Amino acid sequence: MRGGGLMARIAHLSDIHFGGENVAAVAGAASWIAANTPDVVVITGDITSFGRPAEFAGAAAWIGGLAPPVVITPGNHDTPYLGIVERLAAPFARFERLFGRADGVFWSAPGLAVSTLNTARGAQVRLNWSKGAVAHRQVVASLDRFGVAAGALRVVACHHPLVEMVGGPMTARVRGGERAARKLCEGGVDLILTGHIHAPFAMAFPYGDGRAYAVGASTLSVRERGVPAGFNLVDIDDAAIDVTALGWSGSGFETWRTWRLDRRGRAGTGAGMEPAALGG
Numbered sequence: 001m002r003g004g005g006l007m008a009r010i011a012h013l014s015d016i017h018f019g020g021e022n023v024a025a026v027a028g029a030a031s032w033i034a035a036n037t038p039d040v041v042v043i044t045g046d047i048t049s050f051g052r053p054a055e056f057a058g059a060a061a062w063i064g065g066l067a068p069p070v071v072i073t074p075g076n077h078d079t080p081y082l083g084i085v086e087r088l089a090a091p092f093a094r095f096e097r098l099f100g101r102a103d104g105v106f107w108s109a110p111g112l113a114v115s116t117l118n119t120a121r122g123a124q125v126r127l128n129w130s131k132g133a134v135a136h137r138q139v140v141a142s143l144d145r146f147g148v149a150a151g152a153l154r155v156v157a158c159h160h161p162l163v164e165m166v167g168g169p170m171t172a173r174v175r176g177g178e179r180a181a182r183k184l185c186e187g188g189v190d191l192i193l194t195g196h197i198h199a200p201f202a203m204a205f206p207y208g209d210g211r212a213y214a215v216g217a218s219t220l221s222v223r224e225r226g227v228p229a230g231f232n233l234v235d236i237d238d239a240a241i242d243v244t245a246l247g248w249s250g251s252g253f254e255t256w257r258t259w260r261l262d263r264r265g266r267a268g269t270g271a272g273m274e275p276a277a278l279g280g
Helices: 023-036 053-064 082-090 093-099 136-148 177-186
Strands: 006-013 041-043 071-072 106-109 112-116 153-157 189-194 202-203 213-216 229-238 240-248 253-262
Touching: 006 112, 006 153, 023 240, 023 253, 041 112, 041 153, 041 189, 053 093, 071 112, 082 153, 082 189, 112 136, 136 177, 189 229, 202 253, 229 253
Parallel strands: 006 041, 041 071, 112 153, 153 189, 189 213
Antiparallel strands: 006 229, 106 112, 202 213, 229 240, 240 253
16 A cells, blocks of 8 residues: 555544534644545544534534545444433434444455444443443454455454553443454454543453554543543554554644554564553
């Protein structure tokens, strides 16, 4: 896809929360994407604050101005917060009217494939419906999609981290999450991109060959949790995956933290095993 040893570049955004977005950082992200031309933009949910039509309209206008292909999965904030009947009956209708399917979107290019998996729910039989859930059938369907992209680096995009981030500012508590993560790792998935906790991280899953990774992005909203607003740059070559968490300084994006993750089948230093995300 690219020369100079770089095979692919992903801009990984999450938790923009239109209606409560960091206006300057969101504008800066669009400018950064235009200048740096990633192969694909992956947005892992919570594009709105309360699932309101006006918030979706603002998000759609902004996303529509991005040049690269955009792959989006919804988050728990993308269901109608106050529209209880709609949230129960058709929680993702507003999302799907503007962005297409809420689950099971597949995008591929030479050397790279991305499949979405919707971990958000309009309601659950537990008090905190904002937490995640994943069904076995979703996992099987995601793995099946990758069958048409043999040899590609396989990326799953979902909103909630399937396993808890060590030292994170909040939890995801995904029902079926650990089982899903194990199945995806053993099925050959390389990266699982997520959001929800508003803090960037990268860590190896403790399943399979240890060369599948959980990568989380920060937020582009004003709802910061000890980390500057920002997003991730994911650079992929034939030996490693380099993750750069970019933080908004008030006038531009600066490198906040980096991780180098050894690709499957490559001997390396094990740098991708470090789970810590906070601290500079």
